[in-house]
Amino acid sequence: MLINFDAGPATLPRSVMQQASEAILDYNGSGLSILEIAHRGKAFTAILEEANGLVKKLLGLDDDYAVLWLQGGGRLQFSMLPMNFLGTDETAGYIESGHWAEEALHNARLYGYTEVLGSSKTDQYTYIPDWGDIPEQLQYVHLTSNNTIYGTQFFRFPQTTVPLVADMSSELFSRRLDYSRFSLIYAVAQKNIGPAGVTLVVVRKSMLERQKRELPGILSYKDEAANNSVLNTPPVFAIYCSLLTLRWIDSIGIDAIEQRNREKANLLYQAVDDSQLFYGVAQKEHRSLMNVCFRTHDDNHTQTFLNFARERNITGIKGHRSVGGFRASLYNAISVENVQQLIAAMQAFEQQQ
Numbered sequence: 001m002l003i004n005f006d007a008g009p010a011t012l013p014r015s016v017m018q019q020a021s022e023a024i025l026d027y028n029g030s031g032l033s034i035l036e037i038a039h040r041g042k043a044f045t046a047i048l049e050e051a052n053g054l055v056k057k058l059l060g061l062d063d064d065y066a067v068l069w070l071q072g073g074g075r076l077q078f079s080m081l082p083m084n085f086l087g088t089d090e091t092a093g094y095i096e097s098g099h100w101a102e103e104a105l106h107n108a109r110l111y112g113y114t115e116v117l118g119s120s121k122t123d124q125y126t127y128i129p130d131w132g133d134i135p136e137q138l139q140y141v142h143l144t145s146n147n148t149i150y151g152t153q154f155f156r157f158p159q160t161t162v163p164l165v166a167d168m169s170s171e172l173f174s175r176r177l178d179y180s181r182f183s184l185i186y187a188v189a190q191k192n193i194g195p196a197g198v199t200l201v202v203v204r205k206s207m208l209e210r211q212k213r214e215l216p217g218i219l220s221y222k223d224e225a226a227n228n229s230v231l232n233t234p235p236v237f238a239i240y241c242s243l244l245t246l247r248w249i250d251s252i253g254i255d256a257i258e259q260r261n262r263e264k265a266n267l268l269y270q271a272v273d274d275s276q277l278f279y280g281v282a283q284k285e286h287r288s289l290m291n292v293c294f295r296t297h298d299d300n301h302t303q304t305f306l307n308f309a310r311e312r313n314i315t316g317i318k319g320h321r322s323v324g325g326f327r328a329s330l331y332n333a334i335s336v337e338n339v340q341q342l343i344a345a346m347q348a349f350e351q352q353q
Contacts, residue, residue: 003338005328006316007148007170007291008190013333016194016244023240034240039233047236047243048228054246055202058254059179066208066225068201069239074100074169077186077199078107081165084221086112086139087212093117093138093162097154098125098147099322100167108142117141117158124323125150127283134160139210140183146171149320151282151293151327157181163207171290172200173249174332175258183207184221191290192331194242197235249332257332264330264339265289271343277301277350281325295325302326305349312345 004011023034030043037043052067070076081104086092090112094105096119108114115138118129125147134141140163146153148170158164163183172187179185184203190196201221208222217223217231224231249257269287272280272294281293296302302325306318319325328342 002313002315003334003341004316005314005330005334005338005342007320007327007329008188009196010191010316010329010331011333012194012241013245013248016241016248019244020237020241024237034237037236039230039236044236047240048230051239051243051246054243054250055200058173058246058249059185059202060176061179061202064205066203066205066221067229068203068221068224069229069234069242070199070201070224071197071235073196073199074167074186074188075103075107077167077201078104079110080219080221081140081142081184081186082108082111083213083215083219084211085163085207088112090139090212091115091135091137093131093134093141095119095129095131095141095143095158096121097128097144097152099149099320100147100169101142101144104142104144104167112139120152125152126281127286128152128154131158134158134162136162138162140165143167144169146288146290148288148291148327148329149293149323151280151288151291152286153288153290155286163204163210170329170331171288173246173254173257174261174290176254189238189242191329192245192333194245195238197238198242200242260336261289261330261332264334264336265292267336267339268292268328268330268343271346275346275350277353278326278346281323290330292328292330293319293323293325294328295319299324301353305346308349309342309345312341314342314345317342 027034055067093115095117118131120127120129142165144167165184168185169187170191173192186201189198211222272278278294317326317328319327
């Protein structure tokens with residue numbers, strides 16, 4: 001079986017895929033497939049309630065927060081956020097730390113004013129920029145906590161009374177943080193949560209009252225929360241798979257998950273640093289635990305190594321099309337042994353050069 005280091009859709013725990021496949025044929029002995037159950041029926045309501053409870057448990061949040069399961073991916077969130085919380089004559093702050101942070105910034109400008117609090121764009125996003133003092137008049141501050149394309153990650157966050165919003169798509173549930181510092185968190189599922197097709201939003205209930213304009217219900221966080229994520233027919237199967245993954249994470253524990261993620265990242269970064277052929281892209285103090293980005297000193301080796309790795313059942317390590325090189329995504333379902341196999345392939349390839 002292939003080891004999938006892709007940035008997303010990413011590998012899922014084997015046990016999750018097994019349970020999901022069984023539910024496709026018969027969900028909990030109901031005689032119905034999980035693909036057929038009613039989205040407002042008792043079975044799916046129970047799935048939602050358990051998933052919502054596990055989200056808050058794993059993030060250490062209480063009932064001051066609402067959990068939403070939405071569609072449209074991160075790109076819809078880039079617009080939905082300012083639609084809801086940025087008035088035409090108001091300003092939001094954005095920390096520009098990578099491609100997706102830049103996309104979020106550009107979308108916000110369609111609805112109000114923006115202030116770039118810090119940017120590393122001129123240095124190819126190789127580090128997390130400083131953000132300076134946060135102006136108190138901002139409606140919110142947005143950041144992308146982990147940057148998949150460039151392999152950087154926030155290890156400290158702004159101290160501010162302004163509502164803090166984070167795109168945590170590629171790292172949520174991978175480490176312990178004080179998530180109560182954030183007024184809204186969003187994450188596409190296809191990294192650490194589940195399959196593509198659903199986006200998780202966790203929002204402070206008091207934030208919902210800050211909606212700035214009249215919106216169609218499908219674009220209103222407040223309306224979605226009032227309807228428990230079933231304003232329209234939700235992606236039932238994707239949410240069910242996410243529940244299975246949340247159960248798997250809960251069975252291991254966030255602290256153990258984080259310890260294993262740090263071990264995986266340390267092993268791979270050490271191999272890159274010890275290599276004469278490969279080198280890391282991101283500045284060391286800002287290196288992501290989730291997405292290890294590296295290159296060869298001679299780009300002619302890139303495709304050759306991709307082929308070499310594939311022959312050893314390793315896939316998904318090709319860097320994003322905008323930057324090239326390599327990217328190994330070390331999401332929760334990737335094991336230490338998987339990383340060791342990648343390192344062994346890197347070392348074997350280097351010895352042949």
